[in-house]
Amino acid sequence: MYLGIDVGGTHTDAVALDETGIKAQVKVKTDQSDLLASVNQALREILRTVKPDGVLQLNLSTTLSTNAIVQGTTEDVGMLVIPGPGISAHEFMLCRDYHVLPGAIDHRGTETDRLDEAKARAAIDACRASGVRVFGCVGKFSTRNPLHENTLRQSLGPSGGQGPDYVTLGHELGGRLNFPRRLATAYFNCAVWRVFNAFADAVEKSLAELGLGHVRVNTLKADGGTFPLSQARRMPVQSIFSGPAASVMGIIALCDITRDSVILDIGGTTTDIAVFVDGQPLVENDGINIGSHPTLVRALKVRSIGIGGDSAINVLGEAVRVGPNRLGPSLADSVPAGAALPAGARPTLIDALNVTGACAHGNVEASRAGLAEFAARHSIKPDMLAGQAVAAAAEAIYASTQELLAEINDKPVYTIHELLEGRRVAPGRVYLMGGPAAAMKEAVRQRFELFTVVPEHFGVANAIGAALTRNTASLELFADTEKGVMFIPALRHRENVPRTYSLKDAERDAMNHMLAHLSEMGVFADRDNAQVTHASSFNMVDEGRTTGKNIRVKCQIKPGVAFTLNGQPAVPPGGRVAGHSLKLATGQLADKAGERG
Amino acid sequence: MHGAKHSLGIILFPAFDWSISPTHPEREERLLYTQDQLKEEGLFDIEGVDEHKPGVAGREDVERAHFCFPEVESVATRSHLVAAGGTITAADLVMTGRHKRAFALVRPPGHHAMKVVQGSRGFCNINTEAVMIEHLREKYGVKRIAVVDTDCHHGDGTQDIYWHDPDVLFISLHQDGRTLYPGSGFPTECGGPGALGRTVNIPLPPGTGDEGYLAVMERIVLPILKDFAPEIVVNSAGQDNHFTDPITNMNLTAQGYARMTELLKPDIAVLEGGYAIQGALPYVNLGIALSLAGLDYTGVREPAFDAVKHRQRPDLADYIDRLCDTIPNVYFHPPTEHKDGFVTRQETGEWFVRHKNIYYDTDDITEAQTEELFLCGSCRGLLKIVSRTTKNPACLGIEVPIGACDACRSLGYSIYEEAQVKEGYRFAQFINRRDKEYQRHGF
Incomplete structure (x- = not known):
């Protein structure tokens, strides 16, 4: 038995299921001030029908880290920053204890300027004096050579006691290049570290009390995968914005998607829009933004807009609009049967859907009365207002979807092969999920003019997605055979390699290290879903002589679900980068071009 | 992070699968570290700075700028067409208002490719800037365009293409031709009979540094640009003036490049040469990009930089x-007599004739060319080129220019038809810019 819990902004959804289907499902209101209580309540409800012994795994998607950041309940972080030459690091000042240190590593990982250790020690002392207990050490090109970050780590001393409680080193966040994102990601990882760990402790305690102490606990990530709670304790920033990913994975478990499609998860406050290409979800090329800060946190490509069942209806002049503001729950949900409407009651999208007859949710009479009153105030017929509101919601969702598609079709690609293989994404179907999904189906179908599907269990698809999402992992390998070094930043693994080290060796090493790392964490290392997503090797030449190879490899465990509930055999769906299969961009191809030149 | 003051679109096409030969300076690795640096700096996360996918130039895009013999596909690989397509994308981004400025960081380069293309010279096959300029004219009707070529080598290809064009001002700053490939680019080369003073060459002595380049920019280039008042300024932004470049002898720094760009304010910059791929390009490209976007570039410094060592030699200042x-006289008081050819009288009227011998160093091809311009007096004039090489027998190119008069247009057609009947040419190309007609013969 698998449990999935998705703690969302409005509701906490939970399901228990196995290969034969859903055994229990609950929806409880989320208590934003006490997420643990919401998790516990959902678990207790589930355990009314499901025996604890049969539960193997719990996958948890929470807004905890997001909330901590939004509400400003994060802790102060000491940032030790080594930018080297380029854009001034003061542009990225994230916090009070932000120290820019002299030192530089270049794009090949060569130290071009020594780290000023005296200044580093002074910066550490200054942080300590202001009570800072967690540190982020981030250098430009530390993913090519972590020397300076490692030196800073040593200067900070061992964890605990006088030393720091926790340290994030920039290169541990993965091998991708983007110094400002590395800075922001390290910062947020430190900032939510304590609050996440306290929550993890509490969840583990609750599980033990509920007789679920034996259960494997995973945390959802935004990239459509999970990672073990023990790992999440080290990299809590990865647990951010996992909600939309849970929904996307839910639709994979519920529907057999094979072509270009649009996925709409219409919730209470927002609608999440995702696009599938050939039945596969798209991945953000870089990473999500936290606040105004771009980060390295990988995510499925999902656009959220402020339109949901609880979005208020507005009339501006002639135009009827829905959202983006949410003024409490709908009248259908908030007005008890037979009770009078509160003064100035504001109908929402759900109320409009009740009036058009698209659904009969909660107190339909309250919806009618509220809409009639609001319509009278704006001298419109209630039916017309309701119809226009629903159409406006569909229109706004459609417009955002078109924007997202335009953005996807405008992606830069690098090699000729990708360019030639590039094709326009043209969705042929729309899949709807979330509370108001069935009610919105007709309006969406009319606007999109596409075949529209609302799967069974559409209301808890997010929790189903959470329950069935598999572990994912990814890493980057960088090798420079002139220097004789191979480096996997995410694993902090650096070893010497011979001059004969080849792209093939690098691909094999990247794969093996990734699978070994998963095994060490006690996760099933799924070789079938492991893939190399990028592999390139460049000959480095100096004064007309080849001096070595510059090799880059990326590999990942594809996101996917443990099994599906659509009656189809479990096809492993892979997340893919917007764009197309990544081809080798090696020197071998060049010879052909050279002959022509 | 501050947003860009001038919104900037960057087209990055490193052509990671194309090289002239595995150890050639123009090889796959060339923009690798530049790409790394721009990514690591987070350049594309800056508000107002976006990366865009390059388009692919079509056959006619190329034929508007070149006579390709035997045909476009045989002188340009897919990578060349994407590099040229990248410049077209850059032009579109600026002309549609999507961005204020654009930087086409593309390779292979193009500024040594002349009007006739029979192969590769100076690592260039098709002239990416010229393809872009003709696109600007064809699609957007832009008339006056200035090209400022800051590559260390003389932009002889661009000069050749616009030799007779008074509406394209070509200014080239380069290491003196007596000391560097291609050996041309002297102040006396100043344009054809109808465009005298619209080609301005500024040969600089080896060792010229930031000081010298900035002086030339302020005292020669900017006053000329101010007078010419172009609608679009294009910068052929070669980066081989850098003090670490392996095949040139100049002393420009990343800061100097950024400052030069700040003064020039180009609408579109296009990468040309630059072969110090580790020590210079990542920093120079970053400096140029930041400068184009109106962002602070003072922190950009190449690791090998030494303020004392890389100062310009004092004796160069006087020169x-x-x-x-x-040099400003070349533009402001151009000579009235042209010296590069002669006028002949034929039954059709007066023709200006130039004989050229061109060596395609990269491909080892020698070309003998006769270029004839019909001096009709009412338009730019019909252009007729006969080209013979060690590879191809005689080939004919005829161009009816934009805004051609009726006489030049019908003369063009009759010469082309006559050429087909007589079969004196192995390949013939007919470009009618006035009616957008493109014909080829001989396949």
């Missing part, structure tokens, strides 16, 4: 000073 005094 450059004299250049600054005299």
